[in-house]
Amino acid sequence: MAEQPWDLRRVLAEIKDDPKQYHETDVEVDPEAELAGVYRYVGAGGTVERPTQEGPAMMFNNVKGFPDTRVLIGLMASRRRVGKMFHHDYQTLGQYLNEAVSNPVAPVTVAEQDAPAHEVVYKATDEGFDIRKLVAAPTNTPVDAGPYITVGVVFGSSMDKSKSDVTIHRMVLEDKDKLGIYIMPGGRHIGAFAEEYEQANKPMPITINIGLDPAVTIGATFEPPTTPFGYNELGVAGAIRHQAVQLVDGVTVDEKAIARSEYTLEGYIMPNERIQEDINTHTGKAMPEFPGYDGDANPALQVIKVTAVTHRKNAIMQSVIGPSEEHVSMAGIPTEASILQLVNRAIPGKVTNVYNPPAGGGKLMTIMQIHKENEADEGIQRQAALLAFSAFKELKTVILVDEDVDIFDMNDVIWTINTRFQADQDLMVLSGMRNHPLDPSERPQYDPKSIRFRGMSSKLVIDGTVPFDMKDQFERAQFKDVPDWQKYLK
Template sequence: MTEQPYDLRKVLDEIKDLPGQYHATDKEIDPDADLAGVYRYIGSGGTVMRPTQEGPTMMFNNVKGFPGSRVLIGLQASRKRVGTILHHDWRTLGQMLNDAVTHPVAPVKVDHKDAPAQEVVHYASEPDFDIRKILAAPTNTPVDAGPYITMGVVYGASPDKKQSDVTIHRMVLEDKDTIGMYIMPGGRHIGAFLKEYEALDKPMPITINIGLDPAITIGATFEPPTTPLGYNELQVAGALRNEPVQVVDGMAVDQLGIARSEWIVEAEIMPNTSMQEDINTNTGHAMPEFPGYNGTANPAVHIVKIKAVTHRQDNPIVQTTIGPSEEHVSMAGIPTEASILNLVDRAIPGKVKNVYNAPAGGGKLMTIMQIHKDDANDEGIQRQAALLAFSSFKELKTVILVDEDVDIFDWNDVMWTINTRFQADKDIMVLEGLRNHPLDPSELPEYDPARIRVRGMSSKLVLDGTFPYDMKKSFTRAQFKEMPNWQDYLK
């Protein structure tokens, strides 16, 4: 019997019976702010408003207004759970992703009959079609611009189909057949392909794939320079699973969809047109973003016209996330760790033992680097590593450097090194006038008119918490006796 390929349902089957990893509820939930409001307490973690915690992923089986549909939230809102899902040590997931991106496995096309995502088809030309009544897309807060697709992997290609890519964007349901899509300027390959279509004044066919194996959603968040234009990140998921991702031709657009998705929205991005993101609410807000603040509604998001929606027959799952949650850290942070390791391993091999993009930075803004020095001649190599990290990921804002005896996943240990192996007058590096992420509210010209000319510029920070190698004896931690039988005392 052939083993079932990986998809969301297979992953859920693997974790359902593990203590504290999965919880399903049949209690009715309103997807309009209530669903995210509940999960914020139970398991979102990250930079979400306190109180919050790391907890199980949750399946809501009874979603108000959407009989037969289910909503899953927080599947990746725990790094340890991601390790379980990918069958790998959670501490070295960045190294696993680095290996996957350098040994890609290409997708494979299947027939429509072999694509569970196309078991049910709704065409937008049908008189009663309304995406807002078909897809249980939640809002995160009462002031969101509307229901958002937050975990939709967009598949697009260049007009000549020679290059393709998958990316994740924030997408709001604006009307019965219209989505507003925010494509961040620079760095997203879908945006590069769209410019080619706009030059031809033609709509760009895409699919939006919802309800996926986390190997796909994590792999899809790689960015340049690690994955250059034309590198389709579905190849990363193929490498992580050691099996190709299955894709299928669209039913209504000339584009591929992910065959084992729960849902596929087939659509076209309209050329050279835009609309107000919060046109239905006028709140001025989009949705909560990874830094922990409500994103400002964009006055000119891209207009996406839906042509069809397909989904599985049996209780299709809408997968969603809370913007500032630990889930974003898993999706954005682990590939960023891989990107940093990819570059430093080539430039200064053996000097960076591990990297962690912590929740305090939302997975994007901060990294902690564990440095190995062989001798006094390696002094300074740690700061070279920090510069390489900034080069590998332009949205990185803060780098903390620690020695290899420090647990980079333990904030007490990281802060301990800053308090005992750090002097502010000599161990701080500030780099001014660099590009960063425009969602950071401190990166506004009015915040620092002298250094921030346009939104998205930033000063970047390095905190060097490594001790000078020639003073190693002064920084040796207290050594305790090794006790191989220590667990016997817990029996």
């Protein structure tokens, strides 16, 4: 018998009986700010306003205004849960994804009858077509620019169809058949394809795929140089699952869709057309972004003209909270893999593990565990930090620690800074570098001397590793190993 294809429903079936990982409710919830507001307390974590915590994913079965739709949030808002869903140790997910990038399994196209994503089809030519009534996209806060698709995987190709790619962007529902999409300048392949179409003054066909196996969602967030132009990140998901991702031809566009997605929106990125992000609310805000602040509404988003909405029967709308632990899993784990790939090429064996913690939203901070074998390795840790910045330009802070430090325990990491660090010797500051434009401190008025344009930053290296010739003076207190310690808790 053929193996069941991987999709969101197969993943949920594996975790639904674990109350620490999954919870569903039939209590009615309003998708306008209330749904995200509830999950803020239950399990959002990350850089979300306190109080928050790490908790189970939540399925809301009774969503106001959408009687036939369930909304899932927080599926990836726990690194341990991601490890469980990937059948892998959560502490080495970076290495696991690094291997997947190096050994991709290309997607395959299946026949229409084998694509549950097309079980229900609505076309823009149908009377009464309105994406705002068909797609239960929540708002995160009362000042959001509108309902957002926060975890939609956009599939697009170059004009000659020689290259295809998937990326995730924030997309706001603006009208009955119109989305605004924010494509961050530089680095995203979809943006390069869209520029090619715009120069030719032609609309670019795309599909937006929502409600997916997290292997697809997390794999889609890889960026150059780890996945160079022309690399389709669906191959990463294929490698994680040892099973090709299934695609199907679009219903109304000449583009592929993910055959087992819960929802698919088809349409075109329109050339030389822009829209004010908060045109319906005029709040000046977009939505909460990963650093923990509301993003500013963009005055000129690119426009997607929607031509169809398709979905599975009893469909699941999936959403994320921008600053949550979920973003850390989606962006942080692939970043760890990217850093490991580059440092392993340049200085093999010297970086044993990497962690991008929630404090940096998965993008701005990394903790690197360093292996010093002899005196010739002294200084290699700072070389590793520079390589990390090269691997991922949006990285802002690198903390270097020894092998006896648990990089997943921030108390242990901060202990290192307090006992193995001297600020006048072990601090490196690199000015005038590029970083992430969503960091609100990266504005010229914050530091006119080094920040000439928004998105520039000073970068920080905190070297908390012990000098090799002093290692014997920094041995932690050694306690007796008691292998059967758990018997004392019975």
